[in-house]
Amino acid sequence: NAGVTQTPKFQVLKTGQSMTLQCAQDMNHEYMSWYRQDPGMGLRLIHYSVGAGITDQGEVPNGYNVSRSTTEDFPLRLLSAAPSQTSVYFCASSGQGGFTEAFFGQGTRLTVV
Amino acid sequence: AQSVTQLGSHVSVSEGALVLLRCNYSSSVPPYLFWYVQYPNQGLQLLLKYTSAATLVKGINGFEAEFKKSETSFHLTKPSAHMSDAAEYFCAVSDNDYKLSFGAGTTVTVRA
Numbered sequence: 152n153a154g155v156t157q158t159p160k161f162q163v164l165k166t167g168q169s170m171t172l173q174c175a176q177d178m179n180h181e182y183m184s185w186y187r188q189d190p191g192m193g194l195r196l197i198h199y200s201v202g203a204g205i206t207d208q209g210e211v212p213n214g215y216n217v218s219r220s221t222t223e224d225f226p227l228r229l230l231s232a233a234p235s236q237t238s239v240y241f242c243a244s245s246g247q248g249g250f251t252e253a254f255f256g257q258g259t260r261l262t263v264v
Numbered sequence: 265a266q267s268v269t270q271l272g273s274h275v276s277v278s279e280g281a282l283v284l285l286r287c288n289y290s291s292s293v294p295p296y297l298f299w300y301v302q303y304p305n306q307g308l309q310l311l312l313k314y315t316s317a318a319t320l321v322k323g324i325n326g327f328e329a330e331f332k333k334s335e336t337s338f339h340l341t342k343p344s345a346h347m348s349d350a351a352e353y354f355c356a357v358s359d360n361d362y363k364l365s366f367g368a369g370t371t372v373t374v375r376a
Binding site: 155182184186191192193194195196199201209241243245248250252253255256257258 | 268273296298300305306307308309310313315354358362363364365366367368369
């Protein structure tokens with residue numbers, strides 16, 4: 152039972168490059184989300200999805216795109232990487248209801264130089 | 265809109281001593297409250313959650329938290345710290361809309 156799988160685990164990009172962070176879950180969860188974690192700031196919501204074909208912006212969406220073509224996958228795209236996007240990125244999924252547990256991937260550590 | 269404040273970015277305790285991590289929240293509706301733990305180079309995992317069934321909530325690894333509506337608090341405690349408790353702890357709040365708002369986190373170190 153894999154849970155939430157993120158790839159890659161580490162990535163170095165040059166300013167201006169684009170890339171896609173992959174996220175897949177095998178728990179048939181409707182809700183998926185992307186967070187970034189920065190020191191002293193906790194986790195901040197980038198984008199989220201409440202089901203296939205439905206996405207919305209979170210607290211810090213600028214510079215990122217998402218799509219949700221299947222229940223299982225929720226990729227995060229960086230359009231033109233900037234040093235300010237250096238961070239650790241986490242994907243999470245959860246079942247219905249605000250009271251349900253969120254399951255997190257292992258994270259992707261991204262450095263933009 | 266919800267927000268979470270965790271008092272103290274770092275807490276250092278001796279092995280066997282009480283662990284107390286403080287969390288205060290603001291929410292316009294009765295919230296769901298969570299504590300998550302993050303071990304080095306790993307994702308977050310749920311310690312415990314409050315969903316209005318009981319104000320004292322017991323979680324994994326001997327942790328518990330008490331919901332106090334009058335104080336808008338959800339502090340996390342463990343009577344006796346173990347070396348394996350060294351980690352970062354996050355308090356989070358959710359309305360009934362799936363989205364979690366996290367506090368800044370508290371790093372716990374345990375001294376032998």
